[in-house]
Amino acid sequence: MSEKPSKYYVTTPIYYVNDKPHIGHSYTTILADVLASYHRLLGIPTHFLTGTDEHGQKVQQAADANGITPQEQCDQTVVRFQELWKRLEIQNDDFIRTTEERHKTVVQQTLQELFERDEIYKAEYEGWYCVGCERFFTEKDLVDGNCPECGRPVDKIIESNYFFRMSKYQDWLIKYIEDNPGFIQPSFRANETLGFLKNKELQDLCISRPKSRLAWGIELPFDTEFVTYVWFDALINYISAVGYKSDEEQFKKWWPCSTHLIGKDILTTHTVYWPTMLKAMNVAMPESIFAHGWWLTGRTKMSKSLGNVVNPMDMIDSYGVDAFRYFLVAEMTLGQDASFTEEAFVKRYNADLANDLGNVTNRVLNMISRYCDNKIPAASAGGFDTALEDALWKETVLAADEMGPMVGNMKLDASIALVMTAVRKINVFLQERAPWSLAKQEGTEAEVAHCLYTAAECLRVCAALLYPVMPEKMLALRNALGMADAKPQLDKLTEFGVLVPGSLISQPGALFPRIELEEEEKKTTENPKKQKQKQQPKKKEDPSKDGLITFDQVMAVNLKTAVVLEAEKIEGADKLLKLQIDLGGERRQLVAGIALHYQPAELVGKTIVVVANLKPAKLRGVKSEGMLLAASVGDKLKLVTVEGEIGPGAAVK
Numbered sequence: 296m297s298e299k300p301s302k303y304y305v306t307t308p309i310y311y312v313n314d315k316p317h318i319g320h321s322y323t324t325i326l327a328d329v330l331a332s333y334h335r336l337l338g339i340p341t342h343f344l345t346g347t348d349e350h351g352q353k354v355q356q357a358a359d360a361n362g363i364t365p366q367e368q369c370d371q372t373v374v375r376f377q378e379l380w381k382r383l384e385i386q387n388d389d390f391i392r393t394t395e396e397r398h399k400t401v402v403q404q405t406l407q408e409l410f411e412r413d414e415i416y417k418a419e420y421e422g423w424y425c426v427g428c429e430r431f432f433t434e435k436d437l438v439d440g441n442c443p444e445c446g447r448p449v450d451k452i453i454e455s456n457y458f459f460r461m462s463k464y465q466d467w468l469i470k471y472i473e474d475n476p477g478f479i480q481p482s483f484r485a486n487e488t489l490g491f492l493k494n495k496e497l498q499d500l501c502i503s504r505p506k507s508r509l510a511w512g513i514e515l516p517f518d519t520e521f522v523t524y525v526w527f528d529a530l531i532n533y534i535s536a537v538g539y540k541s542d543e544e545q546f547k548k549w550w551p552c553s554t555h556l557i558g559k560d561i562l563t564t565h566t567v568y569w570p571t572m573l574k575a576m577n578v579a580m581p582e583s584i585f586a587h588g589w590w591l592t593g594r595t596k597m598s599k600s601l602g603n604v605v606n607p608m609d610m611i612d613s614y615g616v617d618a619f620r621y622f623l624v625a626e627m628t629l630g631q632d633a634s635f636t637e638e639a640f641v642k643r644y645n646a647d648l649a650n651d652l653g654n655v656t657n658r659v660l661n662m663i664s665r666y667c668d669n670k671i672p673a674a675s676a677g678g679f680d681t682a683l684e685d686a687l688w689k690e691t692v693l694a695a696d697e698m699g700p701m702v703g704n705m706k707l708d709a710s711i712a713l714v715m716t717a718v719r720k721i722n723v724f725l726q727e728r729a730p731w732s733l734a735k736q737e738g739t740e741a742e743v744a745h746c747l748y749t750a751a752e753c754l755r756v757c758a759a760l761l762y763p764v765m766p767e768k769m770l771a772l773r774n775a776l777g778m779a780d781a782k783p784q785l786d787k788l789t790e791f792g793v794l795v796p797g798s799l800i801s802q803p804g805a806l807f808p809r810i811e812l813e814e815e816e817k818k819t820t821e822n823p824k825k826q827k828q829k830q831q832p833k834k835k836e837d838p839s840k841d842g843l844i845t846f847d848q849v850m851a852v853n854l855k856t857a858v859v860l861e862a863e864k865i866e867g868a869d870k871l872l873k874l875q876i877d878l879g880g881e882r883r884q885l886v887a888g889i890a891l892h893y894q895p896a897e898l899v900g901k902t903i904v905v906v907a908n909l910k911p912a913k914l915r916g917v918k919s920e921g922m923l924l925a926a927s928v929g930d931k932l933k934l935v936t937v938e939g940e941i942g943p944g945a946a947v948k
């Protein structure tokens with residue numbers, strides 16, 4: 296950040312509870328979390344708000360489809376969001392639900408006030424309505440007779456409703472956007488809104504729905520036959536959550552909001568409805584509204600209604616939270632669209648995390664262990680050439696200094712690229728300095744110590760800069776470097792000499808084990824959903840078009856009984872257990888995705904069935920020589936076991 300702000304308040308959209316969250320929702324929330332974390336680590340008072348949008352037609356329709364009440368729909372679905380945020384290590388300070396009293400009261404008070412001030416009036420309305428977008432359009436707005444936003448068919452509606460005098464703020468809004476270049480970001484989105492405002496007459500906004508058509512909403516305080524339009528209700532969350540009309544001190548502390556993070560799909564509601572609403576309410580404008588692009592599947596937006604979403608829980612199960620967070624932030628240039636593929640994920644993971652960061656971590660820790668007795672060495676410049684060390688430290692400091700303004704300008708992907716370059720430079724430095732050769736010479740202890748201390752200090756800085764993106768792994772790295780404090784302080788980052796000589800280092804194990812492609816194939820057999828997706832192309836290659844296999848193919852699979860000798864969890868892999876099995880005189884190691892269903896201790900002694908002639912593979916870097924059989928229904932999984940007197944190594948036919 297070029298200038299340190301006095302406070303930082305960041306929001307995400309509040310998400311509809313008509314369905315469970317997907318990668319798109321995760322993305323915005325992770326971005327907000329990363330931004331909040333950077334600001335907190337800089338010592339800036341920070342407030343991070345997220346939540347759920349629980350009223351309106353979409354939620355009502357989902358409830359109807361599920362045969363439950365809208366409130367039940369909200370209560371059941373909100374948990375999916377909250378659970379996901381917990382798993383994604385999201386550190387939000389507040390979570391607002393629009394069905395909470397604290398929000399509903401503020402919406403009603405605001406409506407009453409605007410009604411009394413004649414900012415809201417009643418009129419007969421005739422127009423076109425898109426259920427998907429929950430918005431009214433005029434005949435002129437329609438594109439080929441369909442919704443101009445989503446392209447879906449619209450319904451003709453004639454009814455009495457209440458309207459907010461939005462049109463009268465058109466000129467003011469154009470001027471405000473023009474006078475405040477950072478208000479809507481990126482700037483091409485500001486141009487988009489300006490284009491919209493300059494090219495057509497802004498209509499007044501219909502802010503009510505008759506209860507006869509939709510009852511699920513906040514009742515208008517001045518007419519109980521109507522509920523509030525979901526967008527008018529939802530946008531107010533950004534102020535109701537921080538004390539508007541309820542806690543003046545809190546409101547003064549956080550408002551105006553620093554950044555409303557949104558996806559480009561909700562640009563108009565945030566850059567036209569919201570500013571005009573605030574203007575009418577005499578409330579200050581947010582400092583910025585940042586619209587990011589979409590995650591696409593192929594060329595299409597990933598969305599619940601299109602059914603092409605990637606489930607974040609599956610990604611976390613397969614690759615871990617930090618890798619998932621890293622990929623989303625590093626892969627998408629903020630503002631642009633990006634395509635999500637698992638192949639791209641694996642490629643980036645292996646290149647950046649397993650190769651670059653994982654490698655340098657291993658090298659630094661292993662060499663400190665070998666040459667410095669497992670303790671952080673002391674730096675001592677004198678009597679030898681330190682040009683390479685000096686240059687490395689300078690470059691690392693430069694990266695740290697450049698990162699602040701980049702984050703401030705929402706160039707998060709570029710800022711990560713910058714740190715990864717700094718990581719690579721440590722590797723290059725080690726290669727050039729070759730402490731392993733140096734160590735073979737007499738009297739070079741101080742030189743080796745200085746070299747490794749510098750590398751460790753640079754790694755400390757990089758780990759701190761990556762901490763907001765990968766909190767779990769970077770904490771593990773900090774601990775491995777012998778640092779006792781849990782969190783880095785970004786404003787004190789570039790003082791040389793933070794690592795304390797003499798403190799013990801530890802080996803965290805492989806922070807980012809390489810993902811091998813054959814592991815990927817194996818993994819899909821652990822995950823029934825992915826198995827379905829990924830086996831499709833294989834079926835095409837199968838010569839038997841009817842999907843049946845021959846007797847010979849069955850006989851080619853060597854199924855045997857085995858007795859479990861030992862079982863243990865695999866660090867960093869929630870679902871996996873490592874088993875040692877007796878296959879009838881032959882001891883083997885197996886990795887199985889059963890950790891959520893069995894405790895290691897209860898497996899020991901069981902006689903199970905395994906595929907004995909499966910090609911060995913590595914899962915999370917751990918060798919697996921076979922596959923066990925299990926039956927599963929929904930969330931339940933039970934091992935196939937053999938009863939009675941049959942020992943290990945018996946053929947299963």
Ligand code: ME8
Nearest residue numbers: 308309310311319323348529530557558589590597
């Ligand atoms: O619009 N790529 O809620 P919503 C990237 N309740 N981001 C995506 C995405 C994708 N494919 N799909 C969704 C609503 N998002 C309203 C908001 S705010 C006062 C009310 C993200 O559940 C992105 O942030 O449809 C987008 O704006 C938001 O989810 C929409 O979530």
